[in-house]
Structures are given as structure tokens and as C-alpha cells.
Amino acid sequence: MTTSSDAPSVPVAAARRVLVPLALAQFICSFAGSSMNVMINDISKDLDTSAQGVQIAITVFLLVMAALMIPGGKLTDRFGRKPCLMLGLVVYGVGALLSAAAPGLGVLILGNSILEGVGTALLIPPVYVLTTLLFTGTANRARAFGAIMALGGIGAAAGPLIGGLLTSAISWRANFVFQALVIALILLLTRTLEDPRPPDPSTVFDTVGAVLSAGGLVLVVSGILAADTNRWATLALLLAGAAVLAGFFGWIRRRERTGREPLLPTSLFHDRTANLGLVTQNSQWLVLMGVSFTIGAYLQVVRGYSAIATGGVFTAATAGLLASSLAAERLARRRAQRTLIVAGFAITVAGILLLLLLVRSFGGVWAFLPGLLLIGLGVGLMLTPSVNVVQSAFPDSRQGEISGxxxxxxxxxxSLGTAIAGTILVSELTKHGYAAAMAVLAAFGVLGLLAALLLPHGRGAGQGRSGG
Known part of the structure; x- marks a missing residue:
């Protein structure tokens, strides 16, 4: 059923109180994924590891989030949105404090990559489910998602800048103390948060499906990480990952045929618009995080920039992303979501090409700024419509599943962006790694653009379905 009214389902003042902690939750999770990109040298020296060791820690964090997000979304239906959100915040906070005190890479991976990754997988699905349930109508939902995705994008884009400031002024460990403080603030703000739908304890959790889906993703990304050391291991891991993921889809189809509830209903993939929207989401985050890691590692390892200098370079991306994200509500009223996503990818690819051409031709730091500004503008332009297209394609009763x-x-x-770009860059750091990594990221940007061009025309495509 299409929603005709754009009236919010909660009063304006209450809506703002709800949005603040939800948007902050997305901010800190995105911040965690990119802020370490400017601390590569500092962490490497302090923990006696290498740039590749830090890359592994960053990638594992992103991978744990990806692998557990689907099970995390399913748990919101069974135990409720608020309990999962609160538990995720606590686990994340413990991981941040452990990371701040890490004596070596192993403890850093446990705190940052594992505990923060698990915490994020528990807390992020409730953020999107609650937003979808509390805000009805295209414009209001776009406003809510715009605020959340704006802070999420700013967290990813400003992570290097804030991380660089903290690292240079205090220590790289202050980055994790900052995360713990933000988590404490979110916990305080969510005390009075009300879940609009009661949990359903009868919801069956598909443990086998959760293990298969997580295992398959871990094997695939591990294969990419191994590409610079052992090509046979890479091939074996990729094939094993593909086999496990095929087994996962076979398993959930078998459960559906026998009338049992699967971890992920195959019907979620029956909506063509939502499928294309998922491709655009994957591509835009792959490009954003891949560019962030590539430039961060290149500036520190090759050019010898400090954490603060490296973070300062990303100011252009932060400014661009902030400008376009904050315009999400106005743009949603004036332009079709497809138009915004297509324009976003076109601008982002142009920015990558500028980074590729200018940095190779000129040695100054200014060569990074035009390209990063365009990438920030492009990603900010398409973050909100991509999410809205997917979330709004399903009724309220499916929001836990589709959010996960x-x-x-x-x-x-x-995780793929960091793994692919990082593997190329680290393996050829003194040769042509920067150019090769940026060229690959541009190719993924073009793939996202093609998916966006296939989205249906029309202002309401893929929007506004509600009910249960």
C-alpha cells in the first residue's frame, strides 16, 4: 500500500529527540571504519606491526559488521529494537575501551575489529528499523534518513580529520576514548526511547543460516586479503567462500520449502528496484572506504605525512559530503531518487579520475582537494536516496530483515573497498599501487552508475510502502 500522507508519525519535537541518538549511532560506527586510516604509521610503530597489520584490523572490523548484520537484523524482531540497540552500544563501548588500552595488534583486533564489529551489527539494524517505523511518507522519511546518512557519511569522511587531530594532539588511543564517550552519550539519550512495535519471541532464529552467511563472507574477504602473498590461497579461499554462500542460499530455500523460517527470506530479492538499490549501496561504500584507505596509506607511508596532515587533506571530502547530505530533504522533493543516485555516482567517478590525474601530475597537497570535494558531494548526494529506495520497497513487517x-x-x-584497495596498494606501495587502486575504485564506481541507470524512472519508484 502506498502512503499518501507525508505527516510524521511522531510529533516534531519527539522526532528530533529520537533522531539525535540514532544519527549519532550511525556517525560513530562510520567514524570507526575510517578514522584509523590516518593512524597507520602511529599504530604500526607503537604496536610493532606493519601497515598491512593495521589494514587487516580495519578490514576485519568492517567484515565482522557485514557478516553479522543480517543475523543482527533478525534478532531485532525476536528481542525488540531497543534491547538490541542498547546491547550493541554496551558491547561497542567495551571494545573501544579495550582498544584504547591495547598492548599489541592482537588485543586491538579483539577490541576494535571483533567487539566493536559485533556491537555495530547489533545496534545498526535497530537504527534503520526504528527510523522506518517512526517516520512515514516520502519527504519525512527522506528527512530522517537524510539526517542519519548525513552523520554517517560525515563520520566516514571526517573520521580521518578527527582521528588525525586526536592522534597528533594526544595519541592514537584517544581516538577510541572518544568513541567510548560518544557511546556513553548515546546510551544516555536512548533511555526514554520507545519501540513502536513489540518484539515477537516466537520468531525463529536460523543458526545454521547465520553461520553459513557469515562464514562465506569471511572466506571471500580473506581471499582478497591474501592476494598479495599467496595467489593459490586466494583462489582456494574465494572458491570456498563462493561454495559456502551457495550452500547458504540452498539452505534458506530448503527451509522455505519445508515451511520453516529462514534467516533471510529469498522474497527479499524479488523486488528489482530494491536489488538495484542494494548494488548502489554496496558500490558507494566500497568506493568511499576504498578511497579513504588508499589516500590515507599513500600519504603516510609513501609521502611521510603526519596523522594531522593526512586528516586535513580529507577536509574537502567532509565539506562536500556535508553540503550534499544536508540538502537531502530539499532534493527529495524536487528530484526523483534515481536522478540523485545517478548524479551522485557520476560526480564520484569524476572525483576519482581527478585524484588519479592530478596527484600523478602534481606533487602538492592541493592536488587531492578537487577530487575529494567531488567524491564528498557525490556520495552525500546518493546515500539517502539509495537507503530510502531499499527500505521503502518493503512493508513494516519486513523492516528487520531488509535493514539487516x-x-x-x-x-x-x-570491507571489500578496504581489502581490495589496500591489498593493491600495500603490495605495490613503491611502484604504481596508488594509480592501480584508484583505477579499480573508479571501475566499481562505474558499476554503481550502471546499476543506478537501471533503476525505474519516476519520483515514487520504490518508495512509500508501509503496513504489514
Whole structure:
């Protein structure tokens, strides 16, 4: 059923109180995924590891989020949105504090990559489910998602800048203390949050499906990470990952045929518009996180920039993303979602090409700024419509499932971006790694653009369905 009214389902003042902690939750999770990109040298020296060791920690964090986001979304239906959100915040906070005190890479991976990753997988699906349930109508939902995605995008784009400031002024460990403080603030703000729908304890959790889906994603990304050391291991891991994922889809189809509830209903993939929207989400986060890691590693390892200098370079991307994200509500009223997503990818690809051409031709730091500004503008332009297209394609009763799938696809893009670009860059750091990594990221940007061009025309495509 299409929603005709754009009236919010909660009063304006109450809506703002709800949006603040939800948007902050998305901010800190996105911040965690990119802020370490400017601390590569500092962490490497302090923990006696390498740039590749830090890359693994970053990638594992993003991978844990992607692997567990679908099960996390399913748990929101069984135990409720608020309990999952609160538990996720607590687990994340413990991981941040452990990371701040890490004596070595192993403890850093446990705190940052595992605990923060698990916490994020628990808390992010409730953020999107609550937003979808509390805000009805295209414009109001676009406004809510715009605020959340704006802070999420700013977290990813400003992560290097804030992380660089904290690292240079205090220590790289202050980055994790900052995260713990933000988590404490969110916990305080969510005390009075009300879940609009009661949990359903009868919801069956598909444990086998959860293990298969997580295992398949872990094997695939691990294969990419191994590409610079052992090509046979890479091939074996990729094939094993593909086989496990095929087994996962076979398993959920078998459960559906026998009348049992699967972890992920195959019907979620029957909506063509939502499928294309998922592809655009994966591509935009792959490009954003891939560019962030590539430039961060290149500036520090090759050019010898400090954390603060590296973070300062990303100011252009932050400014661009902030400008376009904050215009999401106005743009949603004036332009079709397809138009915004197509324009976003076109601008982003142009920005990558500028980074590729200018940085190779000129040695100054200014060569990074035009390209990063365009990438920030492009990504900010398409973040909100991509999410809205997918979330609004399903009724309220499916929001837990589609939120988990949507966030898993996005975080898989983030982990793939870091793994692919990082593997290329680290393996050829003194040769042509920067150019090769940026060229590959541009290709993924073009793939996202093609998917966006296939989205249906019309202002209401894929929007506004509600009910249960």
C-alpha cells in the first residue's frame, strides 16, 4: 500500500529527540571504519606491526559488521529494537575501551575489529528499523534518513580529520576514548526511547543460516586479503567462500520449502528496484572506504605525512559530503531518487579520475582537494536516496530483515573497498599501487552508475510502502 500522507508519525519535537541518538549511532560506527586510516604509521610503530597489520584490523572490523548484520537484523524482531540497540552500544563501548588500552595488534583486533564489529551489527539494524517505523511518507522519511546518512557519511569522511587531530594532539588511543564517550552519550539519550512495535519471541532464529552467511563472507574477504602473498590461497579461499554462500542460499530455500523460517527470506530479492538499490549501496561504500584507505596509506607511508596532515587533506571530502547530505530533504522533493543516485555516482567517478590525474601530475597537497570535494558531494548526494529506495520497497513487517540485509550489503562494500584497495596498494606501495587502486575504485564506481541507470524512472519508484 502506498502512503499518501507525508505527516510524521511522531510529533516534531519527539522526532528530533529520537533522531539525535540514532544519527549519532550511525556517525560513530562510520567514524570507526575510517578514522584509523590516518593512524597507520602511529599504530604500526607503537604496536610493532606493519601497515598491512593495521589494514587487516580495519578490514576485519568492517567484515565482522557485514557478516553479522543480517543475523543482527533478525534478532531485532525476536528481542525488540531497543534491547538490541542498547546491547550493541554496551558491547561497542567495551571494545573501544579495550582498544584504547591495547598492548599489541592482537588485543586491538579483539577490541576494535571483533567487539566493536559485533556491537555495530547489533545496534545498526535497530537504527534503520526504528527510523522506518517512526517516520512515514516520502519527504519525512527522506528527512530522517537524510539526517542519519548525513552523520554517517560525515563520520566516514571526517573520521580521518578527527582521528588525525586526536592522534597528533594526544595519541592514537584517544581516538577510541572518544568513541567510548560518544557511546556513553548515546546510551544516555536512548533511555526514554520507545519501540513502536513489540518484539515477537516466537520468531525463529536460523543458526545454521547465520553461520553459513557469515562464514562465506569471511572466506571471500580473506581471499582478497591474501592476494598479495599467496595467489593459490586466494583462489582456494574465494572458491570456498563462493561454495559456502551457495550452500547458504540452498539452505534458506530448503527451509522455505519445508515451511520453516529462514534467516533471510529469498522474497527479499524479488523486488528489482530494491536489488538495484542494494548494488548502489554496496558500490558507494566500497568506493568511499576504498578511497579513504588508499589516500590515507599513500600519504603516510609513501609521502611521510603526519596523522594531522593526512586528516586535513580529507577536509574537502567532509565539506562536500556535508553540503550534499544536508540538502537531502530539499532534493527529495524536487528530484526523483534515481536522478540523485545517478548524479551522485557520476560526480564520484569524476572525483576519482581527478585524484588519479592530478596527484600523478602534481606533487602538492592541493592536488587531492578537487577530487575529494567531488567524491564528498557525490556520495552525500546518493546515500539517502539509495537507503530510502531499499527500505521503502518493503512493508513494516519486513523492516528487520531488509535493514539487516541492507546494512550487511553496505558494510560488505566497506570491507571489500578496504581489502581490495589496500591489498593493491600495500603490495605495490613503491611502484604504481596508488594509480592501480584508484583505477579499480573508479571501475566499481562505474558499476554503481550502471546499476543506478537501471533503476525505474519516476519520483515514487520504490518508495512509500508501509503496513504489514
Amino acid at each position: 540485509l541492507s546494512r550487511s550489503i553496505s558494510n560488505l562494500g566497506s
